[in-house]
Amino acid sequence: MILILLGPPGAGKGTQAKELAARRGLVQLSTGDMLRAAVAAGTAVGLKARPIMEKGLLVPDEIVIGILAERIEQPDCRNGVILDGFPRTLAQASALDDVLTNKKLKLDAVIELKVDDEVLVERISGRFSCAECGAGYHDAFKPTKVKDVCDACQATKFIRRKDDAPETVRARLLVYYRETSPLIGYYYCKGNLHVVSGMGPIGEVAAAIESIVEGAKA
Ligand code: AP5
Numbered sequence: 001m002i003l004i005l006l007g008p009p010g011a012g013k014g015t016q017a018k019e020l021a022a023r024r025g026l027v028q029l030s031t032g033d034m035l036r037a038a039v040a041a042g043t044a045v046g047l048k049a050r051p052i053m054e055k056g057l058l059v060p061d062e063i064v065i066g067i068l069a070e071r072i073e074q075p076d077c078r079n080g081v082i083l084d085g086f087p088r089t090l091a092q093a094s095a096l097d098d099v100l101t102n103k104k105l106k107l108d109a110v111i112e113l114k115v116d117d118e119v120l121v122e123r124i125s126g127r128f129s130c131a132e133c134g135a136g137y138h139d140a141f142k143p144t145k146v147k148d149v150c151d152a153c154q155a156t157k158f159i160r161r162k163d164d165a166p167e168t169v170r171a172r173l174l175v176y177y178r179e180t181s182p183l184i185g186y187y188y189c190k191g192n193l194h195v196v197s198g199m200g201p202i203g204e205v206a207a208a209i210e211s212i213v214e215g216a217k218a
Contacts, residue, residue, distance in 0.1 A: 001080035007113035056171035
């Protein structure tokens, strides 16, 4: 099964992709996570991506397409993947079409998460994650059960993303509307698009996504 979660920064793509991957035995492929790992490791890709990501801009298509195409070939992706943060441009969408065609795979559903702009900024400004296992939290909406202790791995060190500073969030939002939102029309015309309100609580959004995935499977 191949799914795409589409939506602006802070819409809940990563949160939902993680839950859905765990429920369905799929692999979450987040190009943002892959690029952050490359930055942390100081690879050639990471060195190139770092200043671009810090400004909230898009990493060049050829880099991201290369990373994704290589990752989707790995054996753990055979059961299916959830693409989180990819594609983000029409060129990336077209490259994905080619990858799937070559592998004789079909795109099952594109799920657009719709969230009001002011809520996005609020969500991103309160976001933090476990420095050990990457579990995601929010100061107000998803705090750890025990203060400063990760629910998943009990680590006590947390991180906040550099590109979550309010001025960078606005730059990322602008990039989303300019570069990524045309994909909504692209997938609507291909007949793959499903729209979900991402405004409700995390569990409610997950239930709406689940019913789309169940329908796509049938
Ligand atoms: P990336 O890591 O993909 O970031 P993004 O798309 O900006 O998305 P976010 O991770 O900010 O948000 P999300 O939708 O996953 O929300 P989350 O679930 O965390 O990309 C980062 C950068 O990498 C890009 O700017 C670019 O430079 C580069 N990049 C990545 N992919 C690229 C590509 N394909 N091409 C080119 N460049 C690329 O939720 C946010 C917060 O809200 C969390 O705290 C969460 O707990 C909370 N929350 C979630 N859902 C709810 C809810 N329903 N109610 C209340 N709170 C909620």
